[in-house]
Amino acid sequence: MKVKHKKIDYSKWGYIFILPFFVSFFIFSFIPLLDTIRYSFFEYYRSGIKEVGPNFVGMQNYISLLGSDMLKYAGNTLILWMIGFIPQIVIALVLAEWFVDARLKIHGTQFFKVVIYLPNLIMASAFAMLFFTMFSTNGPVNSILMSIGLTHQPVDFLGSALGTRSLVGLMNFLMWFGNSTIMLMAAIMGISPDIFEASELDGCNSIQRFFFITLPQIRPILAYTLITAIIGGLQMFDVPQILTNGQGTPDRTSMTLIMFLNSHLKSKNYGMAGALSVYLFIVSGILCFIVYRITNNDDPDGSKAAAKKAKKLQRKG
């Protein structure tokens, strides 16, 4: 009995160590979050230096947002994100597979891993500034294209929706594919080599191995990458903001949701901006929930359907 009493309880240290995070989270994130939600029901902005409100308006902000171009901007955001994400995940998968494959014997994988991760270290706004200068009508890219004779007139990259969107996509791709590659490599390395060996003994070629073994095995991480990328994409802001000077030019085709939010904050329109934030919060919340369900599944092959099937079989059996 006495021995049990003397057992030292270290758990309070654990709580003390995580306390700073929770305190700062509570003050700097949680209270502003509640405030944002509260203000979303108010008419509250500044006209010049005169403050208007806060006057309670109920759901008015939410309704007028639905009537505005919000859905169009959501569409823009989705398109911009897809243009970057599709090449990002494809290239990342291929690279991860190659780097991990012992039989390919690629030299200097460490070096390449660092290099592909480097663009992520540049500040997004600096990156966007760089592209803005490079692809301007009098910029170096146009000079090169003209001097090698590919075009006689300078190409107006930033003057067309396709050009601007592709540039935003390209930048996001360059910045994030290294990150995904490293994450997927970790996932592939986590697969038991026994499975690969067994498949080779069964005469499986590399393409079959990729589609029937690697892909299903890394599905949880893949889903995680996908969802976090969507959440990141929802918040796409700095690259298009800098590239188009905050206007989403041309014809507002590269205006993202957060740029829309930002233009409300210019007039300190806390009510409308709050309502928009709440919409984004709900969407992000749903996505987070999906991630949570996927990553916390204890089903054998990572898919929900398989898990359900297994459970049913168990119950029957």
Next chain:
Amino acid sequence: MKKQVVSVLLIAAMTASLVAGCAKSSESSPGNENTEGNVINIYSWNSEFRERVEAIYPEVKEASKDGTVTMLNDGTEIHWIINPNQDGVYQQKLDEALMKQADASADDKVDIFLSETDYVNKYTDADADAAMPLTDLGIDPETDLADQYEFTKVTASDVNGVQRGSTWQCCPGLLVYRRDIAMDAFGTDDPEEIGQKVKDWDTIKTTAAELKAKGYYTFSSYADTFRPYGNSIEASWVSPGETTIKVDQKIMNWIKDSKEWLDAGYLDKNVKGQFNPDWNQAMGSSSKVFAFLFPAWGIDFTLKKNWDGENGVWGVTNPPQEYNWGGSYIHACTGTDNPEHVKDIILAVTANKENLLKISKEYTDFTNTKSGMQAAAGDNSYASEFLGGQNAFQYFVPVAENIKIAPLSAYDQGCVELIQSSFSDYFQGTVDFDKAKENFETAIIECYPDITAVQWPE
């Protein structure tokens, strides 16, 4: 399970906090104090005003090396609070300070702040009462500022005609042209003859065709011609007390003419807007652009900086239409604890003819003194080396005297910026006219929540 619920909540909350804006609220009410404080706080967006005060204000004893503090003879310190104008940072910081003005301790109160023509109206608003009426300081605009140009006084006045700011600067614009291109295209670079060729919009259009035939652009972009049109509108963008934007016929003329000029090839299609690298390049020696429309500061700060050739290639002449572009106004902030100093500084920098002429000579500003500028126009010591020995004041004076300044509103900055960016798409052929109108409406209502509608002229 509980832990997992907590963790999912945390993830969700953190994500949300990333997209959520912070909110603050503060009240402001006018306060008064009568004792003179030790610190004069001046809000500005660059060192322009500081340099001028240090150059001409006789009470200045010394300035700190980093340029943040200037000591006066009586021991009072001027603290300079400089925030850049880009992306509205200056106005944001100033607005925050003004909101806190009533509760701030004497040494933290804003005493003087500056504003630009594009948003001066926001601060001279009678209800907001951020800028003090000059008469409350003991300055009588009728007598003390009698030598100032009339339109600068109108600009700094509120709706009731009470003047709430004063400026040392006056910004009449000229046409600045390349002499070498003029020689090549017209066989002469004489300012009088070029002036005849650009004397109004119809004449300059014929001239533009001549330039085009020789492979030159008349102006670099449609944004270059915006100011003459946009700063001479008949009625303000938003009438006082209304929430409807009324687009002026002059703006529609600018849209029509710009499209016509661009399609005709009189403007460089590659230059979109101003203050960007393409525009700066258009001022270089390899550019094919014949002329720019600039006030004094434009020649000195923008053109000179971007020009990579010899002095004397650029010349000035009369613009196709008299116009004003820019101008910095000095305001005494309501609630200041140094009203005597503030009055003294405003009078020294904006109403003292000798001081103003000194600024004109040192910084080539066109200053706000009618008699002084007339004298400068006839005085060859004001000739500019950059303009090849030409005395630009000779051309500035008649423009300044004929300027009809557009009535202002608190919404001007957004309107001016957004109408240009919305119609840029139309000029470039990305969208049609109606779509550009629609985009302007969307953008302006996003920018100003209290605007309810946009009215276009028939």
